[in-house]
Amino acid sequence: MEKTKADIIKVTNLVKRFNGFTAVDNISFSVKKSEIFAFLGPNGAGKTTTIRILTTLLKQTDGSAFVNGYDVSKDKNNVRKSLGIVFQDPSLDDDLTAYENMEFHGILYSVQSNIRKPRIEQLLRFVGLWERKDDLVKKYSGGMKRRLEIARSLIHHPKIMFLDEPTIGLDPQTRKNIWDYLKKLNKKEGMTIFFTTHYIEEAEKVADTVAIIDNGSIIQHGTPLKLKKETRSSSLEDAFLKLTGRSIREEEGSRLENMRLRRRVWR
Amino acid sequence: MLNAIYVLWIRQLKKYFRSRARMLSSLGQPLLFLVAFWFGFGPIYQKAGGGNYLDFLVPGIIAMSILFTAVFTGMEVIWDRQFGFLKETMVAPVPRLGIFIGRILGGATVSLMQGVIIFIIALFIGFRPESISLLPLAFIFMFLIGLLFTAFGTAIASVLDDMHAFPVITNFLIMPLFFLSGALFPLDGLPGSIALISYFNPLSYCVDGLRATLVMTSHFGIIADLFWPIASIALISSIGAYLFSRIQV
Numbered sequence: 001m002e003k004t005k006a007d008i009i010k011v012t013n014l015v016k017r018f019n020g021f022t023a024v025d026n027i028s029f030s031v032k033k034s035e036i037f038a039f040l041g042p043n044g045a046g047k048t049t050t051i052r053i054l055t056t057l058l059k060q061t062d063g064s065a066f067v068n069g070y071d072v073s074k075d076k077n078n079v080r081k082s083l084g085i086v087f088q089d090p091s092l093d094d095d096l097t098a099y100e101n102m103e104f105h106g107i108l109y110s111v112q113s114n115i116r117k118p119r120i121e122q123l124l125r126f127v128g129l130w131e132r133k134d135d136l137v138k139k140y141s142g143g144m145k146r147r148l149e150i151a152r153s154l155i156h157h158p159k160i161m162f163l164d165e166p167t168i169g170l171d172p173q174t175r176k177n178i179w180d181y182l183k184k185l186n187k188k189e190g191m192t193i194f195f196t197t198h199y200i201e202e203a204e205k206v207a208d209t210v211a212i213i214d215n216g217s218i219i220q221h222g223t224p225l226k227l228k229k230e231t232r233s234s235s236l237e238d239a240f241l242k243l244t245g246r247s248i249r250e251e252e253g254s255r256l257e258n259m260r261l262r263r264r265v266w267r
Numbered sequence: 268m269l270n271a272i273y274v275l276w277i278r279q280l281k282k283y284f285r286s287r288a289r290m291l292s293s294l295g296q297p298l299l300f301l302v303a304f305w306f307g308f309g310p311i312y313q314k315a316g317g318g319n320y321l322d323f324l325v326p327g328i329i330a331m332s333i334l335f336t337a338v339f340t341g342m343e344v345i346w347d348r349q350f351g352f353l354k355e356t357m358v359a360p361v362p363r364l365g366i367f368i369g370r371i372l373g374g375a376t377v378s379l380m381q382g383v384i385i386f387i388i389a390l391f392i393g394f395r396p397e398s399i400s401l402l403p404l405a406f407i408f409m410f411l412i413g414l415l416f417t418a419f420g421t422a423i424a425s426v427l428d429d430m431h432a433f434p435v436i437t438n439f440l441i442m443p444l445f446f447l448s449g450a451l452f453p454l455d456g457l458p459g460s461i462a463l464i465s466y467f468n469p470l471s472y473c474v475d476g477l478r479a480t481l482v483m484t485s486h487f488g489i490i491a492d493l494f495w496p497i498a499s500i501a502l503i504s505s506i507g508a509y510l511f512s513r514i515q516v
Contacts, residue, residue: 055358057516080360091351095282104274108359 007066008033008160008192009054014063016049023049025216026063031209034190036183038207040200042244046216047196048088051164054194055085068159081109084158086149086166094138098129098148101137102155109156116155123151126181142169150178154185161185163195167202179206204236214244271361275369276376279340283377290381293339297332297385301325304451317453323484325389326477327450333382333412334470338441340374341420344511345430354516363512367421371504374417375410382409397483405480411496412473415503422507425514450474454486469499 009031016024024046031037041047052058054065056076065072068082092101102124106116124130127147137145150166161182167175183206185191197203203210204224212220212227220227220243224236233239283290305321312320347353356366383406396402423436447461448470454462465471476492479485485492 057354057358059515077360077362080358083358085358087351087354089351091355093278093347093352093355094350095285096278100278100281104278105355105359107270107274108356108361110270110360 006033007031008035008068009037009194010066011050011054012064014050014053014065015061016046016053016058017061022216024053024060027213027216027218028063029211029218029221031192031194034186034192035208036186036193036206037195038203038210039194039196039213040203040210040240041196041213045213045244047213048164050213051162051194051196055083055162056080081156082159084153084156084161086146086153086161086163088164088168090145090149092137092145092149092152095136097134097136098124098140099133101148102133102152105152106155111156119155123154127151127178143171143174146170147174147178157189158191160192160194163193165196165198167197167199175202182206200237200240201235210236212240212243219243268362268365271356271359271365272369272372275356275366276373279370279373279377283380293336293381294332294384294388296335297328298388300331300451301328301385301389308452321389321392321394322482323453323478324451325386325394326481327448327474328389329382329385329409330412330448330450330470330474330477331445332385333378333409334416334441334445336381337374337378337413337416338420338436340377341371341417341422342424342427342433342436343374344370344421344424344514345427348514348516349429353514357514357516364508367504367508367511370421371414371417371507374420375413378413378417379406379410382412396481398480401480401483405477408473408476408480408492408496411476411500412470415469415473415496415500418500418504418507422503422510425507425510444468444470447471448474449486469496472496 007030011030012028014024014027015022027046027050039047039050049058053060054067054072056072056079059073067079070078070082072079093104096104099120102120103116106120111119121130124133127150129144129148129151132140132144137148140148146166146169150163153161163182167178170178179202182191182193186193195203195207207224209222210220210224210227211218220230220239222230227239227243228234228236231239231242233242301324304324309320312318312323317323344353347356357363396405423440447465448468449465450470454465454471457465472487472492472495475486476489476496479489479492
């Protein structure tokens with residue numbers, strides 16, 4: 001049955017180079033509809049770059065990517081309509097209240113007011129921020145901002161949810177809460193979830209499929225069970241370490257970071 | 268498209284009414300200029316046969332407050348980029364042109380309000396507009412200055428990545444534009460090359476238009492005063508919209 005499901009994300013020979021540095025090196029993979037897909041890799045492996053291409057923020061150097069049947073470089077608007085995104089770094093307006101952040105998002109995504117209002121209330125109650133909905137976001141803690149961003153990205157009921165390290169800096173209670181809710185949406189609405197994380201045990205618990213990327217290339221792809229079997233590991237974390245090695249990727253990571261920083265200064 | 272324009276516009280207004288401190292601090296500089304130049308040059312201007320300097324100065328100071336508010340509001344793109352909100356708008360399924368238009372309409376509205384506040388303060392210190400019926404046209408000129416320079420600020424901010432260039436922009440672009448616009452002193456007696464620059468400066472026509480509508484004196488004539496700022500808005504907004512649409516966040 002699973003085999004017949006359509007690919008909702010299809011990436012073919014995707015390449016992204018920054019000034020000669022190859023961040024994403026000819027990767028191909030696909031994600032099936034209603035799947036929870038974990039994209040794992042050490043720092044600087046190319047995860048965020050891939051996500052930025054798939055979410056239309058960055059143009060690829062070569063290759064193609066289709067999201068929900070639309071080409072990410074040509075049919076941007078339709079791609080954007082299909083996506084909910086939680087970025088690695090915050091993207092809220094600190095000078096607005098939580099409610100205004102939610103409402104503006106709803107308007108930008110053309111969610112009608114009679115649907116928008118109850119949905120915002122429901123989502124804010126769910127993440128436990130309804131009582132503080134009229135506080136300016138700058139008064140929020142890091143965890144509260146994260147919860148608000150996740151709630152915000154769900155207002156327009158996206159077909160595909162992109163989460164770039166969504167649970168970073170959250171306590172176990174909140175993490176569990178958020179994953180329970182996301183899994184519920186995944187079951188009930190068939191929402192596809194594409195996420196990255198450094199908590200490998202989190203990926204092992206929730207993901208149907210895992211892809212491991214390192215140095216811009218995908219080195220393994222399959223169910224957590226398959227990955228564990230192939231590497232003869234007891235946990236996905238072990239499998240991850242066997243596949244990517246134990247050396248710390250400070251150099252790889254910082255090389256790309258430095259280059260990005262330099263671009264930032266000079267552009 | 269309309270939803271994007273609305274969101275970005277109303278956001279600017281909400282932020283404006285929320286930060287009274289910013290509203291007051293951005294009134295400080297124009298008021299200081301108003302008082303200092305009025306007391307300092309008023310008597311000389313009168314002796315030289317120029318008439319009432321306050322009448323001459325107030326339109327210039329109104330233009331100044333709008334100019335600075337507009338450029339800084341336009342350059343808020345840089346803040347939004349640093350704090351991440353720009354990304355939220357850039358991945359939304361709306362045309363970037365809509366985001367750009369919303370931003371400059373918001374900035375122009377906020378700047379217009381700063382100009383109106385200066386106008387009201389000027390009424391208290393003895394400034395009297397010549398004709399009440401021309402006031403709506405004066406407000407249109409104020410709005411045009413707001414549009415022009417919010418678009419200008421947004422265009423610049425679209426190619427900058429951080430705030431370090433901010434003082435450079437202020438000192439080498441905005442200040443010269445302001446001083447060479449005839450806001451503080453008449454353009455009549457300027458040496459040739461400087462006069463030429465003022466003739467290419469759209470702000471000169473905006474200031475002149477404000478004077479034409481508030482105190483009924485004009486250097487260029489009201490048709491030119493309307494035409495050149497509108498033409499500049501069309502040009503700068505097109506460049507700005509293009510640069511803004513190319514931002515990668």
